[in-house]
Amino acid sequence: MFQPLFRGKLLCLAAPLPEDKDTFSRWTLDDGYLRLLDDDPIQPQSPAGFNFESNPHSANSFYFHLRTLSDDRLIGFVVLFNIKWASQTSELAIGIGDADYRGKGYGSDALGLILNYAFSELNLFRVGLNVMDYNTNAIAAYERAGFVREGARRKAVLREGVRYDLVQFGILRDEWQSRSR
Numbered sequence: 001m002f003q004p005l006f007r008g009k010l011l012c013l014a015a016p017l018p019e020d021k022d023t024f025s026r027w028t029l030d031d032g033y034l035r036l037l038d039d040d041p042i043q044p045q046s047p048a049g050f051n052f053e054s055n056p057h058s059a060n061s062f063y064f065h066l067r068t069l070s071d072d073r074l075i076g077f078v079v080l081f082n083i084k085w086a087s088q089t090s091e092l093a094i095g096i097g098d099a100d101y102r103g104k105g106y107g108s109d110a111l112g113l114i115l116n117y118a119f120s121e122l123n124l125f126r127v128g129l130n131v132m133d134y135n136t137n138a139i140a141a142y143e144r145a146g147f148v149r150e151g152a153r154r155k156a157v158l159r160e161g162v163r164y165d166l167v168q169f170g171i172l173r174d175e176w177q178s179r180s181r
Contacts, residue, residue, distance in 0.1 A: 005117055008109040013064035020065060021047035023074050027097035036135045037095045039157045039166060066110050075101040078114045088125035090118060103137060111145040119173045128170040132157050146179045147171045
């Protein structure tokens with residue numbers, strides 16, 4: 001009757017646990033991961049820097065950890081944030097922190113789950129995201145999921161003396177529905 005919201009083919013959307021802090025802290029030692037994740041300056045963080053005890057879901061964001069179905073291993077996170085309820089829009093961020101699980105379909109599975117949640121459960125109309133143009137693996141995953149390139153903030157990201165575009169992608173509910181049938 002209903003499509004499962006939290007369980008995909010490879011992983012599930014899970015609530016953050018206090019013990020996840022150590023894993024997230026280890027991931028901040030991977031500068032390559034951090035440079036793919038965000039355009040903010042990168043730095044290692046201690047476990048205390050992660051605040052999972054406070055409610056990760058607010059009126060304008062829904063945050064999940066990604067756990068494998070095979071062994072319940074924490075491998076990343078996904079979040080819908082900056083939700084504008086009046087316009088039914090949201091932004092999305094995703095990260096596969098565990099390098100052993102990158103490029104193996106886990107990110108695509110997570111995208112399918114979070115888009116189903118966004119459009120079926122939250123009744124959103126549009127989900128958008130930004131990605132650095134050098135993150136070609138993520139761009140390929142977004143395009144496979146149905147995201148459309150909408151534009152770019154040209155040369156907006158500076159990394160080691162080289163400027164990169166910050167590419168904007170979006171997907172609309174009817175685009176997602178036509179792909180998920």
